[in-house]
Amino acid sequence: MATGRTHRPATRSRGIPEATVARLPLYLRALTALSERSVPTVSSEELAAAAGVNSAKLRKDFSYLGSYGTRGVGYDVEYLVYQISRELGLTQDWPVVIVGIGNLGAALANYGGFASRGFRVAALIDADPAMAGKPVAGIPVQHTDELEKIIDDNGVSIGVIATPAGAAQQVCDRLVAAGVTSILNFAPTVLSVPDGVDVRKVDLSIELQILAFHEQRKAGEEAAAAAADGAGPVATTRGESESADKGPDGDVPAVMPA
Amino acid sequence: MATGRTHRPATRSRGIPEATVARLPLYLRALTALSERSVPTVSSEELAAAAGVNSAKLRKDFSYLGSYGTRGVGYDVEYLVYQISRELGLTQDWPVVIVGIGNLGAALANYGGFASRGFRVAALIDADPAMAGKPVAGIPVQHTDELEKIIDDNGVSIGVIATPAGAAQQVCDRLVAAGVTSILNFAPTVLSVPDGVDVRKVDLSIELQILAFHEQRKAGEEAAAAAADGAGPVATTRGESESADKGPDGDVPAVMPA
């Protein structure tokens, strides 16, 4: 992107890397905790530790937002909270609907971290007529028939799909047709959506499978190590650490707590 | 990884890229669906479409596992299912414990995709004595006091944390001390673990915040587009398509369905 030698990109240049965006919520959470403890400033080192990343990465991330720190001192906690919130669009209100009020949908509806960050559960929707009217987390469940009206009345642009896999695409299509442009999908299916609609996926079984892969690899390495004792040279290279275990550093993905 | 010019990595070389590992479960799901419909073979193009990735990526991914396709024809569905399952370690049984049986823990316990893929819920654990003995998803909840014994008796190496944030690190420490080496964390906290322990994180509020960011960006662009009509030149560069919308392609992260 050019050397930007001209004057200065004033505030920020636009085009924050996706990887950085994915970490901003992490920083925000750590900062909020500091803010609650009335800590006035943090260094990149401290904040990075709290967020579980390394400090160079954090500084580079912040550099995409602008120059919000003070050399020799660190970052002003309140100010950064505000800047990141604004960057993420959390200074505005985001009404969301949750479709599919089973165990998971109920868990999501009850999740406190929602309201705390600009998100507001505008409605709960389920296809089961028996659910209609029953309150979950204090909000009465509405029937799927009302979906379009609900989206429209509340100006909802973010939808959460917590239905069984079979119903997901259909629900998705209706959400999109009704005007939703961001979807968080908990159903184990690939959703197809038109351009301009964002989908993020959260899939337990995939995460477990990834863990199983690493778990298996560990077991294999132990075996190799044991074998190395008893007998001659083992083919595997080991000792190179494989680059894969990365320490306690968080990974790429992420989504949702109790 | 050196050029590996020596002889040949025989089956596979070791060191499958992390990004590839994260996609294998996706391919596996698509393949399983095909298998159930008794489809005998697929081309990289078809399978890629079903998994929501592009075909070059899929072929490159498979190339790390070995040469399991047939040129001019495609891939044998059953054979690939087996190879990927084996690679992911799903041909063995993985007992898991779920700690924290609130709404979310219950949702996880009830999640069917578990058993289907080598995972078996060995126990449900909760700190609330009132929960003890109550069956959830047909499995009686046990008290946290039993944690170490349960891990040990069942040879559990994978733990799922679905507790409130405040309890997560403590639970984590106990799991690790008891021998768990892979953790799936649903609590909104950064866990610190010793080397050799893998942690994956699933965090709803983070995913929503990422969606909000993109949602906001869309709104901004609309506004900019509208503004471009009315008045003079706008500062922002636009038209460069920003690289960020990537189309309907899935994103990086992932985790869990109803």
Next chain:
DNA sequence: AATTGTGAACGAATTCACAGCG
């Protein structure tokens, strides 16, 4: 003196494009 902000080096992941093979 301490800590940010950032070019530059590096490494990982994706995409291209085509040779190789069935």
Next chain:
DNA sequence: CGCTGTGAATTCGTTCACAATT
């Protein structure tokens, strides 16, 4: 002839290391 498998080119992300700044 069609489709896989893969080097080479490219893009994206991380880390290094240090000059700039308070």
